Amino acid sequence: MDHSDLPGKMDIWVEERHRDITALRFRVTDVLFSGTSRYQTIQIVDTEGFGRMLFNDGAVMLSERDEFVYHDMIAHVPLFVHPAPERVLIIGGGDGGTAREVLRHREVHSCHMVEIDAMVVEACREHLPSTASALDDPRLELIIGDGVRYVEETADAYDVVIVDSTDPVGPAAPLFGKAFYGNVARILGDGGIAVAQAESPFFESEAQTTLLESLTARFSGVHLYNFANMTYPGGLWSFSFASNVLHPLRDFDPDRVKRSGLECRYYNPAVHRAAFALPSFHRQALPAGVNPED
Amino acid sequence: MDHSDLPGKMDIWVEERHRDITALRFRVTDVLFSGTSRYQTIQIVDTEGFGRMLFNDGAVMLSERDEFVYHDMIAHVPLFVHPAPERVLIIGGGDGGTAREVLRHREVHSCHMVEIDAMVVEACREHLPSTASALDDPRLELIIGDGVRYVEETADAYDVVIVDSTDPVGPAAPLFGKAFYGNVARILGDGGIAVAQAESPFFESEAQTTLLESLTARFSGVHLYNFANMTYPGGLWSFSFASNVLHPLRDFDPDRVKRSGLECRYYNPAVHRAAFALPSFHRQALPAGVNPED
Numbered sequence: 083m084d085h086s087d088l089p090g091k092m093d094i095w096v097e098e099r100h101r102d103i104t105a106l107r108f109r110v111t112d113v114l115f116s117g118t119s120r121y122q123t124i125q126i127v128d129t130e131g132f133g134r135m136l137f138n139d140g141a142v143m144l145s146e147r148d149e150f151v152y153h154d155m156i157a158h159v160p161l162f163v164h165p166a167p168e169r170v171l172i173i174g175g176g177d178g179g180t181a182r183e184v185l186r187h188r189e190v191h192s193c194h195m196v197e198i199d200a201m202v203v204e205a206c207r208e209h210l211p212s213t214a215s216a217l218d219d220p221r222l223e224l225i226i227g228d229g230v231r232y233v234e235e236t237a238d239a240y241d242v243v244i245v246d247s248t249d250p251v252g253p254a255a256p257l258f259g260k261a262f263y264g265n266v267a268r269i270l271g272d273g274g275i276a277v278a279q280a281e282s283p284f285f286e287s288e289a290q291t292t293l294l295e296s297l298t299a300r301f302s303g304v305h306l307y308n309f310a311n312m313t314y315p316g317g318l319w320s321f322s323f324a325s326n327v328l329h330p331l332r333d334f335d336p337d338r339v340k341r342s343g344l345e346c347r348y349y350n351p352a353v354h355r356a357a358f359a360l361p362s363f364h365r366q367a368l369p370a371g372v373n374p375e376d
Numbered sequence: 377m378d379h380s381d382l383p384g385k386m387d388i389w390v391e392e393r394h395r396d397i398t399a400l401r402f403r404v405t406d407v408l409f410s411g412t413s414r415y416q417t418i419q420i421v422d423t424e425g426f427g428r429m430l431f432n433d434g435a436v437m438l439s440e441r442d443e444f445v446y447h448d449m450i451a452h453v454p455l456f457v458h459p460a461p462e463r464v465l466i467i468g469g470g471d472g473g474t475a476r477e478v479l480r481h482r483e484v485h486s487c488h489m490v491e492i493d494a495m496v497v498e499a500c501r502e503h504l505p506s507t508a509s510a511l512d513d514p515r516l517e518l519i520i521g522d523g524v525r526y527v528e529e530t531a532d533a534y535d536v537v538i539v540d541s542t543d544p545v546g547p548a549a550p551l552f553g554k555a556f557y558g559n560v561a562r563i564l565g566d567g568g569i570a571v572a573q574a575e576s577p578f579f580e581s582e583a584q585t586t587l588l589e590s591l592t593a594r595f596s597g598v599h600l601y602n603f604a605n606m607t608y609p610g611g612l613w614s615f616s617f618a619s620n621v622l623h624p625l626r627d628f629d630p631d632r633v634k635r636s637g638l639e640c641r642y643y644n645p646a647v648h649r650a651a652f653a654l655p656s657f658h659r660q661a662l663p664a665g666v667n668p669e670d
Contacts, residue, residue, distance in 0.1 A: 103425030107399040131397030148578070284442070284606050310604050310612035312578050317611020318604035348655040356650035361642040
């Protein structure tokens with residue numbers, strides 16, 4: 083038998099099923115890490131075409147090929163709206179990608195990152211240096227602990243809070259609730275901004291609605307903005323933007339992006355504005371008061 | 377053995393592999409049609425959660441759940457920019473979804489649709505009435521034939537030409553070429569608009585570049601715009617917009633959308649503008665002259 087035409091690739095695939103109706107698969111070349119912490123099972127694999135990928139409990143967290151999309155949009159939108167984002171708090175974000183983008187802003191004096199699961203951080207430090215690269219920045223303080231308790235107890239004040247969470251199951255579920263955002267609003271003060279991973283408008287509109295109702299209970303201005311994720315089911319994905327004072331478009335000065343000298347692979351001033359233009363089906367699904375017509 | 381907790385669903389999946397590095401899967405409940413024409417294998421399946429889906433040669437063409445995204449964006453963007461879109465030509469589009477959206481515009485007097493594969497049309501008429509619904513509109517003339525030859529030979533003139541093609545392999549390959557667009561430019565005249573399915577900026581940037589180079593050789597104004605497709609690999613997908621006279625944003629009047637009374641599930645004036653805001657990596661990959669900074 084002649085095998086000379088075989089590509090010589092291993093036929094190993096990792097699959098994320100979504101609601102048991104669809105699945106995304108990626109061709110795996112190596113399993114670099116697999117471990118189970120108190121909170122979740124963490125896996126880092128190398129793939130054919132997507133670089134290394136991080137999975138928590140079987141759900142794609144990131145791929146090296148497209149993580150820039152998610153991390154650009156969660157970090158640069160609030161940091162280019164806030165006039166002086168000196169003190170930033172990240173809840174979650176153990177892979178380090180959000181901190182990496184936050185710390186590219188020179189205005190940031192201190193970034194506190196509260197990640198519940200030390201194993202995620204250690205695994206990414208070892209196997210995902212491209213996202214974990216900024217975890218040793220002297221402006222970053224990494225706290226291994228529960229973000230829900232942290233915002234309850236801290237006496238610190240912040241300009242921007244970024245909730246870079248997994249889906250609302252297990253320890254991440256309270257991160258979509260009113261009690262949590264009551265505390266976030268308190269530590270931000272009126273001029274602050276809270277941004278959060280807000281799920282898929284196609285597949286997870288209930289979770290998105292829960293989050294938005296928690297936000298509108300605690301903030302007078304709540305907006306949703308979208309981006310295209312290559313490795314999440316459905317492609318279209320959302321972040322929420324909440325503030326009592328700052329408006330994500332009216333308080334955005336595109337010249338500041340130019341002056342900053344920051345070059346981003348996804349984010350730019352036109353993308354910033356465009357992200358808040360929601361498709362009609364998505365606008366219609368929003369709770370009252372979210373993304374008001376201006 | 378107690379089976380009472382089993383969901384009772386068949387575990388049958390259809391899979392589209394992309395470049396042999398990633399795959400999208402959908403849970404199938406029924407195979408409604410399977411046939412092989414001179415041009416391709418056509419399959420229509422029913423799914424758990426996406427409604428009916430059309431596959432050509434194993435590639436997803438559409439799902440009932442999200443086809444409104446693609447068809448809104450291929451049809452309404454040019455038809456709301458052209459001041460009097462009376463004569464429309466569709467190349468491809470055998471499922472009927474593009475014609476359905478085109479014919480919602482009252483200004484359209486005639487829509488010619490040139491589809492190479494009669495089997496696609498017949499299968500969709502029978503099994504996808506939701507997209508094929510407009511194929512019996514008296515303003516529509518369906519021509520079963522080769523779109524490449526049609527634009528070479530026709531003496532008709534058009535205001536808008538929409539190229540709703542499959543990927544650039546087999547009979548669709550010439551639809552990405554210079555000769556084809558030379559003829560499209562001729563039958564449009566200076567005030568016309570050509571819009572085409574332009575592949576994925578993540579996965580198919582070579583095909584996208586080929587198309588854009590064909591367009592810049594034949595039209596003085598060429599733009600790309602993006603949308604989020606739930607069932608195509610990578611999510612982010614593009615259409616091209618080419619015209620010698622009309623600009624997709626400067627010649628767009630959002631009030632006209634309101635006056636038309638058309639309610640679309642994806643398209644709205646804000647989405648129209650936002651679609652032309654390309655991510656930085658995408659802008660940087662464009663051939664010279666495409667989406668010039670205005």
